[in-house]
Amino acid sequence: MEFLDLPPMLGARGTVRLPGSKSISNRVLLLAALAEGETDIRDLLASDDVERMLDALRALGVAWERTPGRDDYRVTGVGGPFPVKSGELFLGNAGTAFRPLTAALALSGGHYRLAGVARMHERPIGDLVDALRQIGADIRCTANEGYPPLEIRPADIRPGGVVRVRGDVSSQFLTALLMALPLTGEETVIEVVGELISKPYIAITLDLMARFGVRVAPDATWSRFVVPAGARYVSPGTVFVEGDASSASYFLAAGVIGGGPVRVEGVGRSSIQGDVRFAEALEQLGARIVMGDNWIEASAPAGGVLRAFDLDLNHIPDAAMTLAVAALFADGPCRLRNIASWRVKETDRIAAMATELRKVGAVVEEGADYLCVTAPARLLPAEIDTYDDHRMAMCFSLVALGECRVRINDPKCVNKTFPGYFPAFAAVARAVPVVAIDGPSASGKGTVGSMVAKALGWHHLDSGSLYRLTALTALRDGVDLDDEIGVAALAAALPARFDGDRVLLGDEDVSDEIRDEAVSVGASRVAVLPAVRAALFGRQRDYRCGPGLVAEGRDIGSTIFPDAPVKVFLTASPEARAQRRYKQLKEKGLPANMESLMQDLRERDARDAARAVAPLQQQPDAVLLDTTSMDVDAAVAFVLDLVRDRGLAAG
Ligand SMILES: Nc1ncnc2c1ncn2[C@@H]1O[C@H](COP(=O)(O)OP(=O)(O)O)[C@@H](O)[C@H]1O
Numbered sequence: 001m002e003f004l005d006l007p008p009m010l011g012a013r014g015t016v017r018l019p020g021s022k023s024i025s026n027r028v029l030l031l032a033a034l035a036e037g038e039t040d041i042r043d044l045l046a047s048d049d050v051e052r053m054l055d056a057l058r059a060l061g062v063a064w065e066r067t068p069g070r071d072d073y074r075v076t077g078v079g080g081p082f083p084v085k086s087g088e089l090f091l092g093n094a095g096t097a098f099r100p101l102t103a104a105l106a107l108s109g110g111h112y113r114l115a116g117v118a119r120m121h122e123r124p125i126g127d128l129v130d131a132l133r134q135i136g137a138d139i140r141c142t143a144n145e146g147y148p149p150l151e152i153r154p155a156d157i158r159p160g161g162v163v164r165v166r167g168d169v170s171s172q173f174l175t176a177l178l179m180a181l182p183l184t185g186e187e188t189v190i191e192v193v194g195e196l197i198s199k200p201y202i203a204i205t206l207d208l209m210a211r212f213g214v215r216v217a218p219d220a221t222w223s224r225f226v227v228p229a230g231a232r233y234v235s236p237g238t239v240f241v242e243g244d245a246s247s248a249s250y251f252l253a254a255g256v257i258g259g260g261p262v263r264v265e266g267v268g269r270s271s272i273q274g275d276v277r278f279a280e281a282l283e284q285l286g287a288r289i290v291m292g293d294n295w296i297e298a299s300a301p302a303g304g305v306l307r308a309f310d311l312d313l314n315h316i317p318d319a320a321m322t323l324a325v326a327a328l329f330a331d332g333p334c335r336l337r338n339i340a341s342w343r344v345k346e347t348d349r350i351a352a353m354a355t356e357l358r359k360v361g362a363v364v365e366e367g368a369d370y371l372c373v374t375a376p377a378r379l380l381p382a383e384i385d386t387y388d389d390h391r392m393a394m395c396f397s398l399v400a401l402g403e404c405r406v407r408i409n410d411p412k413c414v415n416k417t418f419p420g421y422f423p424a425f426a427a428v429a430r431a432v433p434v435v436a437i438d439g440p441s442a443s444g445k446g447t448v449g450s451m452v453a454k455a456l457g458w459h460h461l462d463s464g465s466l467y468r469l470t471a472l473t474a475l476r477d478g479v480d481l482d483d484e485i486g487v488a489a490l491a492a493a494l495p496a497r498f499d500g501d502r503v504l505l506g507d508e509d510v511s512d513e514i515r516d517e518a519v520s521v522g523a524s525r526v527a528v529l530p531a532v533r534a535a536l537f538g539r540q541r542d543y544r545c546g547p548g549l550v551a552e553g554r555d556i557g558s559t560i561f562p563d564a565p566v567k568v569f570l571t572a573s574p575e576a577r578a579q580r581r582y583k584q585l586k587e588k589g590l591p592a593n594m595e596s597l598m599q600d601l602r603e604r605d606a607r608d609a610a611r612a613v614a615p616l617q618q619q620p621d622a623v624l625l626d627t628t629s630m631d632v633d634a635a636v637a638f639v640l641d642l643v644r645d646r647g648l649a650a651g
């Protein structure tokens with residue numbers, strides 16, 4: 001399973017240009033395909049779901065071409081039903097392609113098969129099929145009644161009159177009927193049975209249909225829609241696709257949780273997408289929101305902390321997921337109500353959200369159509385499963401803003417709507433900075449690392465002492481140093497503590513004991529054991545806390561903090577290092593012999609460089625610092641300059 005590790009973040013600020021809206025992209029593509037004339041579509045979303053629609057349209061005889069290197073397309077409309085009268089379409093997990101195409105194909109008089117991924121076949125479509133059957137469509141559910149895959153056969157379509165469709169499971173059924181019925185040319189009345197959910201998505205449909213020349217006005221309660229006689233779609237020429245308002249939600253929330261301001265460009269006051277109202281929901285949490293025609297900017301509440309909320313989120317079901325994660329930063333229990341549609345989305349989002357929020361320590365109550373989330377006192381680092389659901393992955397990236405590392409499994413699921421999501425997030429979120437110093441024994445890592453940390457006021461981790469503590473514990477407990485499982489168990493449970501330059505096991509100061517010859521050799525031996533390294537992995541990462549961390553060892557830049565913005569490979573000639581160790585030991589009044597020190601150093605260098613897991617190597621992005629003829633102060637100044645050059649510290 002692929003994963004992405006997000007480091008703890010200190011805050012967020014900056015500007016993000018949003019990718020095109022998925023809802024608008026797929027609607028505009030279908031309308032342009034059915035319209036008379038050519039439509040130029042600008043800034044179409046580049047994502048999996050849009051690819052599925054583009055592929056389907058081409059298979060159905062619609063010509064389109066893309067401007068090379070741009071997200072601009074020209075679609076040549078077919079001016080009515082699809083000209084290709086048979087075909088097999090694979091539509092992945094794209095509800096915005098599957099539902100509208102089902103309706104348009106049912107009225108196209110051909111023989112088609114529509115299928116998707118396994119999850120698509122669990123997502124209901126029965127209400128739409130029933131509605132289309134009322135006007136004579138011949139649609140069969142080939143596996144389970146009410147669910148894809150579907151087979152559509154030519155049929156005697158009898159439009160006119162009244163079509164009833166349920167509105168309380170997915171608003172996409174109504175969208176599909178609205179967009180397809182103008183193909184019949186006759187007046188048809190659509191009556192919505194049950195409360196219509198997600199009304200703002202219907203508003204997008206009506207707005208775009210109007211741009212293509214077909215006006216449908218809902219009645220006051222949005223329960224009756226009249227598709228007029230003689231309706232036909234005509235290209236408006238050029239259509240600009242707005243930025244995706246649901247995708248904006250992650251960045252707006254990032255601004256609110258991480259201080260901000262974070263500005264999104266591509267949606268704003270004049271947007272036709274209901275999800276821009278997510279910004280209003282954030283305002284109710286105390287967030288500071290500023291809006292322009294084509295942008296929105298979000299910052300933390302004046303007091304810094306988000307207010308707990310109890311909100312009906314039926315009108316913004318997708319963006320509401322972002323609020324479930326924002327609840328982790330609120331000052332009390334938060335309730336998200338009227339979100340039953342989550343259960344039939346890319347995954348059962350209520351169940352998935354509850355399971356994953358619990359992993360980071362939240363207390364979650366899950367109901368048929370609501371979630372109640374209470375934040376933990378401190379977020380826990382966790383491995384988040386994403387259920388092939390782009391929004392799960394994007395939402396949970398926000399956990400990192402609680403200065404909490406988080407692993408996102410299967411991060412590429414964001415390709416459904418936002419392939420560039422994680423780089424965009426990294427560009428506005430500020431990771432806790434790390435200075436990684438790796439190098440061979442006695443090169444000066446500990447001395448330089450500790451002084452750099454002091455100068456910056458950052459935390460300090462001497463990772464070697466964790467291996468030394470492991471070896472010391474094994475020697476004391478009589479665990480064989482080659483017993484990988486036994487030693488790894490000790491490493492996982494080490495009561496290690498650091499107090500300034502003192503190293504403690506529980507309450508016992510073992511700073512000097514871990515420097516013993518036997519412990520040094522033991523540390524080097526247990527360090528080759530993969531299970532021991534794995535046991536110390538998460539523990540080392542937990543030292544990454546604001547305002548920053550200086551960590552030294554052998555694999556800090558390569559394995560523990562590969563994203564460290566400053567990496568130094570600190571070394572010196574073997575002779576110089578042996579000299580330093582000799583002097584160091586003598587000063588402490590410990591016995592030392594130059595020859596055996598040289599010998600020991602060479603052996604340890606060889607073991608560190610040759611081991612299979614995390615061998616000591618200079619990383620391509622590490623700066624070489626050879627201190628053979630350099631004093632400590634010069635080495636410290638060199639590293640501090642690197643930190644300042646990267647803009648990570650003042651001065
Ligand atoms: N650039 C340097 N020049 C001279 N001596 C140094 C230098 N850097 C470190 N030392 C000395 O070398 C000894 C070993 O350094 P230490 O920090 O323990 O190395 P490491 O952590 O890499 O094993 C210490 O006594 C330290 O003062």
Ligand SMILES: Nc1ccn([C@@H]2O[C@H](COP(=O)(O)OP(=O)(O)O)[C@@H](O)[C@H]2O)c(=O)n1
Binds near residue numbers: 440467523525527604
């Ligand atoms: N990140 C690290 C740190 C230390 N180690 C091992 O742990 C031992 C003790 O580390 P140390 O940094 O205290 O050793 P010295 O450099 O002081 O000799 C080394 O011999 C390394 O083999 C490691 O494998 N990976």
